[in-house]
Amino acid sequence: xxxxxxESPGRSGPAAFRTRLLARRPLAASAFELSLAKPAxxxxxxGQRVRVHHAEAARDYSIAAAPGEEIIRLCLRRVATGxxxxxxxxxxxxxxxxxxxxxxxxxxxxxxxxxxxxxxxxGVAPFCAMAAAGxxxxxxxHGVAAQEELFYGDLLREKAAAYVPCLSGGRAAAAGHYxxxxxxxxxxxxxxxAYDFYLCGRQEMIRDATLLADERFPGSxxxxxxxx
Amino acid sequence: xxxxxxxxxxGKTSLFSGERVAKDHERIExxxxxxxxxxxxxxxxxxLPHPAEGVRPELEAAQAVLFEIGAWLATSPGSAxxxxxxxxxxxxxxxxxxxxxxxxxxxxxxxxxxxxxxxPAGSWAHLARTVCRRVERRVVRLAAAQAATPGDxxxxxxxxxxxxxxxxxxxxxxxxxxxxxxxxxxWKR
Numbered sequence: 001x002x003x004x005x006x007e008s009p010g011r012s013g014p015a016a017f018r019t020r021l022l023a024r025r026p027l028a029a030s031a032f033e034l035s036l037a038k039p040a041x042x043x044x045x046x047g048q049r050v051r052v053h054h055a056e057a058a059r060d061y062s063i064a065a066a067p068g069e070e071i072i073r074l075c076l077r078r079v080a081t082g083x084x085x086x087x088x089x090x091x092x093x094x095x096x097x098x099x100x101x102x103x104x105x106x107x108x109x110x111x112x113x114x115x116x117x118x119x120x121x122x123g124v125a126p127f128c129a130m131a132a133a134g135x136x137x138x139x140x141x142h143g144v145a146a147q148e149e150l151f152y153g154d155l156l157r158e159k160a161a162a163y164v165p166c167l168s169g170g171r172a173a174a175a176g177h178y179x180x181x182x183x184x185x186x187x188x189x190x191x192x193x194a195y196d197f198y199l200c201g202r203q204e205m206i207r208d209a210t211l212l213a214d215e216r217f218p219g220s221x222x223x224x225x226x227x228x
Numbered sequence: 229x230x231x232x233x234x235x236x237x238x239g240k241t242s243l244f245s246g247e248r249v250a251k252d253h254e255r256i257e258x259x260x261x262x263x264x265x266x267x268x269x270x271x272x273x274x275x276l277p278h279p280a281e282g283v284r285p286e287l288e289a290a291q292a293v294l295f296e297i298g299a300w301l302a303t304s305p306g307s308a309x310x311x312x313x314x315x316x317x318x319x320x321x322x323x324x325x326x327x328x329x330x331x332x333x334x335x336x337x338x339x340x341x342x343x344x345x346x347x348p349a350g351s352w353a354h355l356a357r358t359v360c361r362r363v364e365r366r367v368v369r370l371a372a373a374q375a376a377t378p379g380d381x382x383x384x385x386x387x388x389x390x391x392x393x394x395x396x397x398x399x400x401x402x403x404x405x406x407x408x409x410x411x412x413x414x415w416k417r
Contacts (some may be wrong), residue, residue, distance in 0.1 A: 105244070105312055107312065109246075109307075109308030111308065196246065203232075203234070206233055206235060207233050207234040207237075210233075210235035210242070211237075214240055214248055221245070221246025221248075222246055222248055224233075
């Protein structure tokens with residue numbers, strides 16, 4: 001593992017690193033996880049992203065591991081064809097990859113207000129990094145279509161004050177699961193008050209949750225990271 | 229990739245520090261004007277004549293500093309998010325001073341107020357200067373309201389930088405007009 005450029009974070013932009021794909025495992029039919037070797041000198045704050053460059057394509061992925069871990073875990077949505085995520089689902093183990101980073105400011109900022117982490121699908125990745133790094137006591141809403149997509153549930157359940165899987169799919173929700181979207185929960189279930197909302201995932205969820213924060217939870221802070 | 233989220237469709241937006249504020253909030257006005265300044269500098273860079281190509285890196289460096297100042301403007305003083313921001317580098321203003329001195333050494337001394345205008349690039353530089361002064365006024369107002377709070381030092385450095393950038397843009401306008409053979413027109417009563 002080596003640094004490709006000597007650039008340091010700052011005006012010249014985040015540094016570039018070479019790494020190798022160590023492992024790939026399915027998380028659900030709709031998502032998979034990549035484990036990359038952590039290059040020497042690479043540091044990040046939980047919630048930040050890396051920009052993976054491969055075959056003349058580049059895409060940002062949130063890191064799902066804590067900074068103290070030896071590997072960088074990325075959580076990717078599986079797409080049928082085209083795009084970098086589809087290629088990364090197929091490249092052989094041991095393949096070299098280049099990434100730049102860390103990018104972004106979607107990081108946890110402790111406050112006196114309760115933190116609500118709201119994610120759709122693979123948008124749960126930055127919250128995994130935060131939880132793995134020791135952040136706890138948050139309310140976590142994970143919006144998915146089916147129960148099998150509730151990946152990283154053990155880690156999140158252990159660290160959360162309340163772990164609320166929000167199932168929007170057709171089947172009846174199991175005990176302890178909320179039947180409906182994340183935004184349905186915010187509209188109908190979350191008690192009134194001021195919160196620090198951390199929103200990560202689909203644009204529609206972030207839009208609706210932000211507007212709900214304005215309407216139902218005045219005095220709240222809203223931090224968001226859109227996954228496209 | 230979509231660039232819209234729709235979360236601002238009802239007239240509010242989020243500060244970097246997370247607060248939801250109206251889009252005419254004083255911080256939004258300030259970094260909106262800063263964005264305008266950055267765009268006018270971009271137009272200036274696009275209009276540079278070939279003999280002035282050496283100025284382009286200076287303009288791009290200024291645009292980068294303006295992004296850093298913009299982050300401070302978008303952040304409530306004392307917030308946890310302020311701790312994520314790099315401090316505004318005082319060397320940025322010093323670099324502008326060196327450029328001002330370099331260009332000024334080749335310019336005729338000023339004999340009065342000059343009419344803003346001249347060559348296209350010189351005119352853009354004058355326009356950028358006036359927008360820069362407006363941003364400076366906005367930032368002075370914000371800094372007065374947050375004096376002696378965390379982040380105040382970067383606000384003070386931002387004021388210094390904007391003051392110097394405005395001077396730089398004035399001298400740059402004269403420099404560009406000179407190298408393009410556009411005579412300065414003095415204000416006559």
